Amino acid sequence: MLTDAAAQALRVTAFVALMMIAVEYLNVLTRGAWARSLAASRSRQYLLAVLLGATPGCLGAFAVVALYSHRMVSFGALVAAMIATSGDEAFVMLALFPGTAVLLTGGLALVGAATGVATDRLRPATASSSGHGFELHREDDCQCFPGRLVLDQLREPSAARGSLALATLVFLAALATGSGLAPASVWIRALLLGLGAFALFAVLTVPDHFLEEHLWRHVVLQHVPRIFVWTAGALVLTEGATRLWPQATPSATTHWLVLAGASLLGLIPESGPHLLFVTLFEQGLLPVSTLVASCIVQDGHGTLPLLAYSRSDFLKVKGINLVVGFAVGAALMALGW
Numbered sequence: 001m002l003t004d005a006a007a008q009a010l011r012v013t014a015f016v017a018l019m020m021i022a023v024e025y026l027n028v029l030t031r032g033a034w035a036r037s038l039a040a041s042r043s044r045q046y047l048l049a050v051l052l053g054a055t056p057g058c059l060g061a062f063a064v065v066a067l068y069s070h071r072m073v074s075f076g077a078l079v080a081a082m083i084a085t086s087g088d089e090a091f092v093m094l095a096l097f098p099g100t101a102v103l104l105t106g107g108l109a110l111v112g113a114a115t116g117v118a119t120d121r122l123r124p125a126t127a128s129s130s131g132h133g134f135e136l137h138r139e140d141d142c143q144c145f146p147g148r149l150v151l152d153q154l155r156e157p158s159a160a161r162g163s164l165a166l167a168t169l170v171f172l173a174a175l176a177t178g179s180g181l182a183p184a185s186v187w188i189r190a191l192l193l194g195l196g197a198f199a200l201f202a203v204l205t206v207p208d209h210f211l212e213e214h215l216w217r218h219v220v221l222q223h224v225p226r227i228f229v230w231t232a233g234a235l236v237l238t239e240g241a242t243r244l245w246p247q248a249t250p251s252a253t254t255h256w257l258v259l260a261g262a263s264l265l266g267l268i269p270e271s272g273p274h275l276l277f278v279t280l281f282e283q284g285l286l287p288v289s290t291l292v293a294s295c296i297v298q299d300g301h302g303t304l305p306l307l308a309y310s311r312s313d314f315l316k317v318k319g320i321n322l323v324v325g326f327a328v329g330a331a332l333m334a335l336g337w
Contacts, residue, residue: 002236009232014171016091016227017219018195023057024214025202042074046116049077050109053084053302056094061085061302069309075123075316078306080116082317083324084109087300088227089274096282098188108295115324150205160216164203172196230272235279259290259333263326266297267318269307274298289337293329297321 052060064081067073086093086108093101153161175193203215262277277294280286299321307314 005232005235008235009228012092012095012231013224013228015095015192015195016088017224018168018171018192018199019091019094020057020088020219020223021199021202021215022195023055023059024219025198025206028210028214042077042117042120045073045077046080046113049073049081049116050084050112053081053112054090054105054109056086056088056090058085058087058300058302061087061299062305065302065305065309068306074116074120075313076116076118076120078116078313079119079317079320080112082299082303083112083115083296083321085299085302086274086295087298087302088223088272089278089295089298089300092227092231092275093278095188096278100288104292104295107292111296111324111328115320119320149207153208154204158208158211160220161203161208161211164211164215164220165200168196168200168203172200226272230275231279237276255287255290255333258286259293259329260326262290262294263297263322263329266294266299266325267322268298269303269314269318270301274300287333287337289329289332292332293325296325296328 049064052063054060061081064073064078068075068078084105086105090101090105093104157165172193175189175196203211206215265273274294277286277291281288281291297318303314303317306317
């Protein structure tokens with residue numbers, strides 16, 4: 001059980017890391033483009049907010065908080081983004097059940113947009129004037145592909161660059177040879193090979209600042225260990241529960257209690273706890289209504305910059321998400337979902 005959990009957790013973590021490298025690269029490559037294109041239109045703000053929120057990981061949510069703190073989007077747009085986002089768990093859901101994850105993301109975006117519109121109509125206001133909120137690196141204006149400097153970087157690679165390149169090559173080799181890390185699905189393996197090749201290109205070519213700050217410190221040191229531990233732990237717990245109660249069928253009362261618990265746990269501004277409900281759903285132990293409620297309420301750690309900017313706004317966003325998440329989950333559960 002431990003071996004299987006570790007292997008699956010390692011596969012999921014590798015997928016998450018590759019996706020995050022791609023997101024980091026594209027985020028820096030297009031820096032400023034989305035902000036410059038943002039017009040003074042509420043409908044465009046909602047659209048941009050849910051698109052950024054639906055982007056797997058925390059970067060889209062961070063971007064919306066930055067826009068809100070500079071009074072570029074409304075409070076409703078902020079709420080819409082936080083409902084649409086599922087943080088790092090979105091990567092894991094794409095790895096475990098990609099079709100359902102895509103449909104779920106679309107549904108979250110629709111619920112987020114509708115809630116954002118309703119919020120602004122009930123509370124027409126923008127961000128307060130104090131503070132400046134989440135700041136992005138000025139060095140992010142650097143080129144993602146610095147031309148001739150690439151050869152110089154490869155001649156004397158840093159320890160971080162060498163470690164990332166080696167790890168990516170090992171993972172690509174494992175996929176190509178069909179080892180235990182390779183998923184059974186051919187198209188998922190092809191997707192991982194493509195992501196791995198892109199990640200290797202990024203690791204070998206990006207400037208030192210980009211690699212050290214974004215790929216090494218943010219992705220590898222901050223996210224990868226936590227995702228692996230939470231994924232492995234959740235897999236062990238759910239597998240253990242399945243073996244202890246293989247024939248157990250939760251009662252209707254239990255489902256409602258779990259729905260309430262999942263909604264309340266989503267208030268924690270951190271990625272990880274939600275993985276328990278993701279894995280339980282993937283194994284058929286939870287209905288889709290509980291997963292939907294958890295996804296609506298939780299936002300990974302996307303609201304952490306907001307907590308630093310305005311504690312009152314943080315509490316308001318989480319409160320709205322809790323009410324909407326439990327209400328939608330309850331409605332779906334009442335319909336038998």
